[in-house]
């Protein structure tokens with residue numbers, strides 16, 4: 484059976500991705516701090532991904548479990564992410580900076596490294612899709628940690644693409660921009676103060692004007708991108724192009 488691991492599937496986009504891949508016949512494994520009631524068919528693992536030691540232990544064990552099931556293909560979607568505190572950098576608590584960098588950037592680096600190494604001799608198609616953001620290429624006040632971690636994961640993807648290119652069974656890797664999606668993260672953005680984030684009215688207007696994409700529609704586009712065999716290894720792509 485095709486298998487997929489999705490981080491941050493308890494809510495938001497990750498939850499819709501889990502349901503969509505279940506629908507496509509995948510065996511789905513999810514990692515979040517909390518479990519979702521609507522994912523009874525998913526193997527849900529509780530883990531705080533900003534706790535890097537816990538992440539290593541949980542992921543090592545998950546890959547061992549998966550190996551015993553002899554999957555026909557394996558995909559990892561790095562979806563879990565957080566804005567962290569929205570404010571100018573000097574006003575953000577150091578612990579919050581560390582936690583957000585761990586979750587948005589160090590966790591995908593470690594997961595990808597362990598994934599590539601531990602599945603090296605599995606004779607199946609392996610892919611990694613990392614949910615990034617248009618914020619990777621925009622300078623948005625109040626979002627220094629978010630923008631910079633998303634830019635970093637795009638570079639992670641590009642470099643992995645170069646590294647994997649000449650391997651005998653390369654891991655195919657993509658970074659995907661999901662657009663503006665109607666999730667709890669958007670609710671958090673709208674709760675910001677204008678002195679911390681000057682663009683707040685634009686985001687409030689988008690919600691009022693019904694301009695946010697649904698998680699279900701974006702999950703389908705992410706699947707379409709995942710299936711697009713024309714994409715070079717290491718590409719950074721947006722759902723807006725599909």
Ligand SMILES: NC(=O)c1ccc[n+]([C@@H]2O[C@H](COP(=O)([O-])OP(=O)(O)OC[C@H]3O[C@@H](n4cnc5c(N)ncnc54)[C@H](OP(=O)(O)O)[C@@H]3O)[C@@H](O)[C@H]2O)c1
Pocket residue numbers: 490491492493494495496497498514515516517518530531532533561562563564565586614615616617660661662663664665666667668669
């Ligand atoms: N929404 C947008 O408009 C938008 C735009 C561009 C990019 N994105 C990206 O899309 C991805 C999903 O965002 P979303 O909007 O769906 O966010 P969301 O609704 O806030 O959901 C975030 C998910 O990540 C998990 N998560 C958060 N902190 C975690 C931690 N420390 N350890 C493990 N899991 C953790 C949450 O689960 P638990 O709370 O159960 O741990 C939840 O399942 C993120 O990478 C985000 O940056 C979103």
